[in-house]
Structures are given as C-alpha cells and as structure tokens.
Amino acid sequence: MxxxxxxxxxxxxxxxxxxxxxxxxxxxxxxxxxxxxxxxxxxxxxxxxxxxxxxxxxxxxxxxxxxxxxxxxxxxxxxxLSREGALHPLQEAYMETGAIQCGYCTPGLILCAKALLDRNSDPSEDEIRRALTRVLCRCTGYVRSVDAVQRAAAALRGEKPAPFTHLEQALPEDVKQIELPEGFYRRDGGRNPLPPLVLTPA
Ligand code: FES
Ligand code: FES
CATH class of the missing domain: 3.10.20.30 (Beta-grasp domain)
Structure with missing residues (x-):
C-alpha cells in the first residue's frame, strides 16, 4: 500500500x-x-x-x-546566504582561508557560524570554537574555520581584514626549523607539526 x-x-x-x-x-x-x-x-x-x-x-x-x-x-x-550572485562574507572567508577543505561539513559549519554572528557581531575565539563544535569535520580542519569566522565577523562589522597569509606560505623549507605555538604540535611530544597544523590547538 x-x-x-x-x-x-x-x-x-x-x-x-x-x-x-x-x-x-x-x-x-x-x-x-x-x-x-x-x-x-x-x-x-x-x-x-x-x-x-x-x-x-x-x-x-x-x-x-x-x-x-x-x-x-x-x-x-x-x-x-548569497545575495544577487554575491557570496556571503562567511562563504568568501571560507574560500580565502582554505577552510573549505573537502567541503562536506562546510554548509553546516557556515550556518552555525552565521547563527553565532547574527547574535554576536564580535565573538571571542572561544565562542567561535564552541559554535563550531556542533559539526564534526572529518578533515579535522578547525583552525582555518576559526580564522574564516573571525575574518567574516570583521568584514560584517565593516572592518577590512589584513590580507590572509596561509601558514604553509610562511614556513621555511626545512621542517626542522619550524617553531610554532605549542598547540600545533602532536600531544604525544612529537615535534613534526604536520599534519596537526589542521587540528584545533588545545
Ligand atoms: S546527518 Fe544529521 S547529525 Fe549527522
Ligand atoms: S571539510 Fe571535509 S569534512 Fe569538514
């Protein structure tokens, strides 16, 4: 039936x-x-x-x-989110920072970020991280998502964020010379910062 x-x-x-x-x-x-x-x-x-x-x-x-x-x-x-063919600042920022990665979770992350920015135009990094925890990213790329939301928030406030520098572009060729904030390294004490560059520092 x-x-x-x-x-x-x-x-x-x-x-x-x-x-x-x-x-x-x-x-x-x-x-x-x-x-x-x-x-x-x-x-x-x-x-x-x-x-x-x-x-x-x-x-x-x-x-x-x-x-x-x-x-x-x-x-x-x-x-x-886009209006008359123009992307929303969150979409622009996700593209600019490379936070899109494979893109599967990106719609959910961007919508969580939009809900946050609609009620709080200047969220702290911690508030952004908490808003994004609603969506699990299989690519584990939360650092760039946080960057993207911060840049979109600034753009929506009418500020002009500085040009974005991808972290990889600022790295020396010899990986042993790299010194990054402690949170980017493996928590097991290993000193190779890749691939944990894409993990959310504690
Ligand atoms: S598909 Fe809905 S929470 Fe995973
Ligand atoms: S960007 Fe690939 S699952 Fe999040």
Missing amino acids: PTKQVEIHITINGEERTLSVKPEESLMAALRGASYFSVKSGCDDGTCGVCTVLLGGKPIRSCQTKAADADGAAITTLEG
Whole structure:
C-alpha cells in the first residue's frame, strides 16, 4: 500500500514552498528531495551535524527533525546566504582561508557560524570554537574555520581584514626549523607539526 503523503507549507531561504512529504520523512530528506543539496547526509543519528540548517535562525540537525513538524517554519540553508550572485562574507572567508577543505561539513559549519554572528557581531575565539563544535569535520580542519569566522565577523562589522597569509606560505623549507605555538604540535611530544597544523590547538 503506498505511504500517505502530507503537505507542508514552509519558507525556505525566504521563498514560500509547499512540499509533499511522508509522515516519518526527515526534514533533511525533504530538503534534499526539493534540491537543497547543501544539506548533507552523514550519520543520520544526530551525531555529526553535517545536516545542520537554521530553523527560525537557530541551528538544528535536520536529520532529527520530521519534515511534518517543520510545517509553517522558516528554514535557511546554505543556498540562502548569497545575495544577487554575491557570496556571503562567511562563504568568501571560507574560500580565502582554505577552510573549505573537502567541503562536506562546510554548509553546516557556515550556518552555525552565521547563527553565532547574527547574535554576536564580535565573538571571542572561544565562542567561535564552541559554535563550531556542533559539526564534526572529518578533515579535522578547525583552525582555518576559526580564522574564516573571525575574518567574516570583521568584514560584517565593516572592518577590512589584513590580507590572509596561509601558514604553509610562511614556513621555511626545512621542517626542522619550524617553531610554532605549542598547540600545533602532536600531544604525544612529537615535534613534526604536520599534519596537526589542521587540528584545533588545545
Ligand atoms: S546527518 Fe544529521 S547529525 Fe549527522
Ligand atoms: S571539510 Fe571535509 S569534512 Fe569538514
């Protein structure tokens, strides 16, 4: 017997949409079914956060929300951040700093950062780190994400951040001559800073 469909009326990125969904269907599946492919599918059990969207401006895990329960809600996905072809400062900063990496978790990270910057225009590094912990990055690249959010926050405040220098460009060729802040080294006492350059220092 075919599963009964229900209609939901939902605002996605400022556009009113009517979607036909199954009663048990997740918001993640419904959004992807409606071609919002920035909404990623990861663990499907609420752990990884790559399915994050904003509901009423707050980050939620869309795999853990039934689409039917979002009836009448306002949803923001990454597709809704650019305006008239211009990328949002967070998107620009993620590209500039190389924080994108493989890109799979990037929509979720950027939406968590947007929710933070919408309520706090000048967050501390610690506040940024806490906001980003909602999303697990398999590439483990949180250092650049923090850089990106700080630069986007400055741009949104109307400041002009200094040109970004990738850490690799400032490194001497002989890896033994590199002296970095202690947090960038392996915690087992090893002195080779790569690849922990991309890990979040303690
Ligand atoms: S896919 Fe939703 S939390 Fe992992
Ligand atoms: S950038 Fe690859 S999973 Fe985060």
